[in-house]
Amino acid sequence: RLVFRERHASVFESAVWNGSDKDYSVLEASHTTHRGWCEPSVKERSMICLGPSFNLVYVFRSWFTGVHGHFLHDNLPVIAWLRQIMPPQATLLLVKDALSERIMDLADHEFATQRIAWVGYNASTCAAEARLLAPPSPQWREHGLL
Numbered sequence: 001r002l003v004f005r006e007r008h009a010s011v012f013e014s015a016v017w018n019g020s021d022k023d024y025s026v027l028e029a030s031h032t033t034h035r036g037w038c039e040p041s042v043k044e045r046s047m048i049c050l051g052p053s054f055n056l057v058y059v060f061r062s063w064f065t066g067v068h069g070h071f072l073h074d075n076l077p078v079i080a081w082l083r084q085i086m087p088p089q090a091t092l093l094l095v096k097d098a099l100s101e102r103i104m105d106l107a108d109h110e111f112a113t114q115r116i117a118w119v120g121y122n123a124s125t126c127a128a129e130a131r132l133l134a135p136p137s138p139q140w141r142e143h144g145l146l
Contacts, residue, residue, distance in 0.1 A: 002125045056128065057125075060079065076107070101118055
């Protein structure tokens with residue numbers, strides 16, 4: 001299960017957990033490869049899944065959701081990379097944002113409409129398997145990686 005938390009135009013602290021686990025096991029937020037993924041609150045644990053339940057999802061959350069300069073500069077290259085590595089049956093989950101959706105539709109209509117699911121804030125989404133990506137470090141830019 002996954003909940004994108006709204007927080008100052010960022011989804012840096014989002015909750016993810018194994019919904020079938022009675023102990024609600026979560027990834028360690030302090031682990032460098034899973035930074036920012038937090039334990040769900042009691043309210044989040046009791047939420048029902050909205051929308052379809054997915055088999056395999058790739059989840060990319062970044063900073064400055066809705067700031068479209070960041071979407072173009074920081075997020076679009078990562079989304080393009082994910083498009084190349086995701087298996088055909090996988091769905092990419094992104095935070096719902098009208099202008100980001102339009103940009104993706106213009107950039108790659110087929111991918112945007114068939115492989116991306118736009119998820120709203122503070123809603124529970126379910127998947128059988130998830131691959132989580134943390135936002136790239138801003139220092140990556142200095143090394144020409146974004």
